[in-house]
Amino acid sequence: MASDLQTVAQLLQATLDPRQHKQAEAALKAEEQKPGFSLILLSIVANESLPLNTRLSAALLFKNFIKFNYVDEEGAYKLPPNEVATIKQELIGLMIMVPGSVQSQLGEAISVIADSDFWRRWDTLVDDLVSRLTETNFKVNNGVLEVAHSIFKRWRPLFRSDELFTEINHVISKFGEPFVRLLASTDRQIEANKNNKAELKGHMETMILLVQIFHDMSSHDVPPIFEENLADISSLLHKYLTYDNPLLVTDDDSESGPLEFVKAGICEAITLYMQKYEEDFRELCQPFITSSWTLLTTIGPETKYDILVSKALQFLTAVASVERHAQNFNNEGTLEQVVEKVILPNVSLRESDIELFEDEPIEYIRRDLEGSDADTRRRAATDFLRKLLENFEKLVTTVVGKYITHYLTSSDWKSKDTAEYLFSAIAAKGVVTVGQGVKTTNSLVNVVEFFQNNIASDLVAESGVEPILKVDAIKYLYTFRSQLTKEQWSAAFGPLVKNLASSNYVVYTYAAIALERVLFLTNDAGQHIFGKDDILPFSKDLLEHLFLLIEKESEPQKVQENEFLMRCVMRVLIVIKDGIIPVADMVLGHLVKITQIIAQNPSNPRFYYYHFEALGAVIRFTAPSQPEKLEQDLYPPFAGVLQQDVTEFHPYVFQLFAALLEARPTGALSDYYKALIQPILMPTLWESRGNVPALARLLASIIPRGAAEIVANNQVEAILGIFQKLMAGKTKTELHGFDVLEAVITSFDVSAIEPYFQTVLSIIYTRLQANPPESFKRRFVRFYHLVSSRDQQGLGADYFIQKTDAIQGNIFVPVYLNIILPLTQQLARPLDRKVAVVSLTKTLTDSKAFANKYAKGWGFTCEALLKLLENPPVVAAADDAIAEADVDDLSFGVGFTQLNTCKKTPKDEWPEVTDVKSWVGSYLKAADGRHGGAIGGYVSQRLSPEAQTILMSYMK
Numbered sequence: 001m002a003s004d005l006q007t008v009a010q011l012l013q014a015t016l017d018p019r020q021h022k023q024a025e026a027a028l029k030a031e032e033q034k035p036g037f038s039l040i041l042l043s044i045v046a047n048e049s050l051p052l053n054t055r056l057s058a059a060l061l062f063k064n065f066i067k068f069n070y071v072d073e074e075g076a077y078k079l080p081p082n083e084v085a086t087i088k089q090e091l092i093g094l095m096i097m098v099p100g101s102v103q104s105q106l107g108e109a110i111s112v113i114a115d116s117d118f119w120r121r122w123d124t125l126v127d128d129l130v131s132r133l134t135e136t137n138f139k140v141n142n143g144v145l146e147v148a149h150s151i152f153k154r155w156r157p158l159f160r161s162d163e164l165f166t167e168i169n170h171v172i173s174k175f176g177e178p179f180v181r182l183l184a185s186t187d188r189q190i191e192a193n194k195n196n197k198a199e200l201k202g203h204m205e206t207m208i209l210l211v212q213i214f215h216d217m218s219s220h221d222v223p224p225i226f227e228e229n230l231a232d233i234s235s236l237l238h239k240y241l242t243y244d245n246p247l248l249v250t251d252d253d254s255e256s257g258p259l260e261f262v263k264a265g266i267c268e269a270i271t272l273y274m275q276k277y278e279e280d281f282r283e284l285c286q287p288f289i290t291s292s293w294t295l296l297t298t299i300g301p302e303t304k305y306d307i308l309v310s311k312a313l314q315f316l317t318a319v320a321s322v323e324r325h326a327q328n329f330n331n332e333g334t335l336e337q338v339v340e341k342v343i344l345p346n347v348s349l350r351e352s353d354i355e356l357f358e359d360e361p362i363e364y365i366r367r368d369l370e371g372s373d374a375d376t377r378r379r380a381a382t383d384f385l386r387k388l389l390e391n392f393e394k395l396v397t398t399v400v401g402k403y404i405t406h407y408l409t410s411s412d413w414k415s416k417d418t419a420e421y422l423f424s425a426i427a428a429k430g431v432v433t434v435g436q437g438v439k440t441t442n443s444l445v446n447v448v449e450f451f452q453n454n455i456a457s458d459l460v461a462e463s464g465v466e467p468i469l470k471v472d473a474i475k476y477l478y479t480f481r482s483q484l485t486k487e488q489w490s491a492a493f494g495p496l497v498k499n500l501a502s503s504n505y506v507v508y509t510y511a512a513i514a515l516e517r518v519l520f521l522t523n524d525a526g527q528h529i530f531g532k533d534d535i536l537p538f539s540k541d542l543l544e545h546l547f548l549l550i551e552k553e554s555e556p557q558k559v560q561e562n563e564f565l566m567r568c569v570m571r572v573l574i575v576i577k578d579g580i581i582p583v584a585d586m587v588l589g590h591l592v593k594i595t596q597i598i599a600q601n602p603s604n605p606r607f608y609y610y611h612f613e614a615l616g617a618v619i620r621f622t623a624p625s626q627p628e629k630l631e632q633d634l635y636p637p638f639a640g641v642l643q644q645d646v647t648e649f650h651p652y653v654f655q656l657f658a659a660l661l662e663a664r665p666t667g668a669l670s671d672y673y674k675a676l677i678q679p680i681l682m683p684t685l686w687e688s689r690g691n692v693p694a695l696a697r698l699l700a701s702i703i704p705r706g707a708a709e710i711v712a713n714n715q716v717e718a719i720l721g722i723f724q725k726l727m728a729g730k731t732k733t734e735l736h737g738f739d740v741l742e743a744v745i746t747s748f749d750v751s752a753i754e755p756y757f758q759t760v761l762s763i764i765y766t767r768l769q770a771n772p773p774e775s776f777k778r779r780f781v782r783f784y785h786l787v788s789s790r791d792q793q794g795l796g797a798d799y800f801i802q803k804t805d806a807i808q809g810n811i812f813v814p815v816y817l818n819i820i821l822p823l824t825q826q827l828a829r830p831l832d833r834k835v836a837v838v839s840l841t842k843t844l845t846d847s848k849a850f851a852n853k854y855a856k857g858w859g860f861t862c863e864a865l866l867k868l869l870e871n872p873p874v875v876a877a878a879d880d881a882i883a884e885a886d887v888d889d890l891s892f893g894v895g896f897t898q899l900n901t902c903k904k905t906p907k908d909e910w911p912e913v914t915d916v917k918s919w920v921g922s923y924l925k926a927a928d929g930r931h932g933g934a935i936g937g938y939v940s941q942r943l944s945p946e947a948q949t950i951l952m953s954y955m956k
Contacts, residue, residue, distance in 0.1 A: 096143030
């Protein structure tokens with residue numbers, strides 16, 4: 001049954017009401033399944049009689065619907081062909097009609113469609129766009145250009161490839177000339193309407209889009225049409241870099257207007273030309289350099305100019321990166337001008353910074369710390385200064401040093417802030433790494449001495465210090481953390497912890513940030529500078545205080561607002577390892593409470609990632625000694641997450657459930673887990689790709705402990721159904737299918753597997769024929785060895801051969817020779833190699849097929865075994881170090897994020913085999929006795945003299 005427009009519009013309206021939000025979302029999910037849903041959404045977007053917020057919601061839902069339902073992983077359409085065709089037909093016209101806020105949502109949807117379809121499956125698009133462009137109607141032009149920009153901007157971050165250039169050339173051949181014409185006609189319209197505010201603003205918006213598209217189309221090469229017209233285009237861009245018209249000036253000091261946006265766009269485009277096409281741009285760049293300088297020295301401090309100032313500074317940074325242009329700055333007088341007129345005004349604190357510090361502290365921290373300040377004046381001015389320092393280190397250090405000294409003598413705290421900021425800017429060299437802070441410093445300054453003389457007093461003072469200076473002191477330690485010795489850090493550590501007790505949000509958060517990074521810090525040998533013994537004595541107070549700060553307010557969004565505090569909790573737990581045990585009750589109490597609060601409305605993926613890592617650390621270090629207690633404490637909140645269907649938390653909860661089980665690998669399953677089996681086998685849970693790795697791990701953890709229960713409830717087939725589903729999911733899920741399959745093979749009696757084994761092999765062989773990746777083949781080889789090595793359990797090589805050849809006669813031989821034997825040598829993990837050694841040894845000693853039918857194969861198998869033994873697998877001792885991905889490299893919220901604190905440890909299938917070589921020798925010898933000397937006979941008949949000698953040396 002198709003959706004009905006009225007119903008969907010009412011549901012969209014209801015999602016805006018907090019009381020009906022949940023039910024309305026669920027009802028919309030049901031509507032999504034009906035045919036034509038995307039077209040209903042577009043009809044709502046187009047319907048001018050509906051309220052704007054309903055139309056906006058429809059556009060937003062359409063964008064998300066397209067994101068997940070337009071094409072599958074292979075790029076095949078998931079929607080019916082007629083729906084796809086209608087969407088492409090209607091979208092462009094719709095974009096031109098709707099208000100700006102709706103336009104941007106549709107633009108993103110078009111960008112998603114273009115990712116899969118443009119240009120080969122949508123080769124009419126550019127012609128369609130060009131045909132709609134007009135000389136005078138800015139509303140139509142802006143709609144068309146919004147669409148064009150939403151598609152072309154995809155090129156900017158891409159790597160060069162033939163396919164990309166073919167697409168760009170396709171666009172330029174059709175769009176290039178109309179674009180150049182529109183640039184000229186828009187310029188004429190702006191001139192003609194310079195006294196008509198509404199018209200002027202509309203055409204100026206066209207110019208902003210044209211500048212963006214100029215950048216898009218130049219992002220990989222200068223198009224020939226631009227090369228021919230570069231002088232004209234440059235002079236037009238320069239005109240708008242210096243253009244002014246009081247009708248375009250915004251009244252609000254914090255809101256950028258069309259003038260700021262067009263100039264910032266021009267600065268961005270000429271930065272690209274300076275960086276990539278300096279030869280083409282060399283003769284044309286001088287006026288831009290002069291005008292950027294004038295702009296920077298005359299523009300006010302208002303926040304509405306921030307975007308323009310930062311882009312103009314980025315342009316000057318690009319200028320300073322080119323040797324011939326950089327020389328313009330190579331004298332003391334010029335550099336003094338630069339520092340005084342451009343650097344100082346843009347790194348000094350402004351009222352707006354202080355307001356942000358006081359009114360939106362978390363925003364202040366993120367901007368200051370995470371590079372989300374890429375478009376702030378401070379960041380851009382620092383980058384410019386560092387580029388000059390790179391070119392003229394001594395001169396810049398001397399010039400800036402004079403200003404630092406001057407500002408330090410001032411009694412105004414803001415001057416001190418500027419001095420410290422400037423010093424950090426010239427002291428740090430190279431990139432500032434997330435893990436280590438600044439690795440190399442300017443040899444002309446002394447970082448530690450500057451801290452002791454000017455900053456340390458602000459760190460230790462109990463009162464009378466401006467909070468921003470307190471933050472400066474902590475941030476200085478954070479930035480230059482690698483430059484301090486352990487002794488110096490030990491002196492700074494206590495004052496740092498004390499600052500956690502500050503009443504100021506930014507101060508205590510920065511203290512937590514610096515503490516966490518110091519605990520993460522390692523020396524050159526890779527050992528943590530502060531270990532368990534250093535931290536344990538005050539860890540309980542530290543954790544209690546951090547929880548107090550996190551739980552200060554009770555609303556879900558406030559509790560999870562500050563991920564830096566939770567990251568610090570996580571780090572302390574990782575460092576103190578089993579020191580958690582005495583405080584486990586306190587820690588668990590807080591973490592459970594936080595889980596229950598934030599589950600009501602998860603809104604900060606970073607916060608809950610650290611939160612679940614903290615829970616993972618508790619499980620890792622305390623579950624081995626008190627598994628029942630942890631199960632009892634954690635089952636209710638985790639089950640609550642599943643019952644309330646908090647989908648954001650599912651992958652984490654499944655991983656933690658699995659870690660709890662793995663902590664106690666033997667013994668019957670508790671009722672808690674028995675109750676989980678049925679829901680886990682529901683196919684719907686496996687639909688979400690983000691759930692699959694964690695679900696597969698959980699199922700593989702349940703199977704060994706619940707084998708009897710699963711067989712009794714006839715659930716083996718359902719589990720193998722999951723395996724089959726994962727095998728059909730291509731590379732993204734098939735390896736997880738093997739995780740489930742291996743758990744089945746190692747946990748159930750052969751009688752339970754027997755009815756399905758041939759089907760399982762058929763599924764795998766079908767995939768092997770479709771040229772899968774190497775990772776798939778290696779997992780298949782490991783699976784073979786797992787089955788082959790378990791001959792005492794009724795499996796073994798002969799069982800595998802018999803089931804394989806039942807699918808197709810004699811197919812085993814090519815599989816064994818072309819896949820199993822060569823890839824066995826590529827198994828990298830010691831435990832996988834160990835399973836292979838056991839498998840090959842048992843094949844040589846007890847396989848009837850290899851003894852009688854595959855005499856040559858026996859020799860090949862023996863050679864493969866000897867090769868493995870040349871580099872025998874030595875299994876590492878259990879390691880409790882937590883190998884961390886730096887969290888900033890993780891992609892949150894995109895499906896699955898692995899928890900590092902409770903990663904699955906590889907299982908040793910043969911723990912009784914400790915010394916592999918001597919085990920092989922004694923096993924062969926015993927088998928030779930069992931089989932009346934037959935093995936010795938094969939050795940002399942089937943092996944080269946060299947191989948005979950090596951093998952006999954093992955058997956002695």
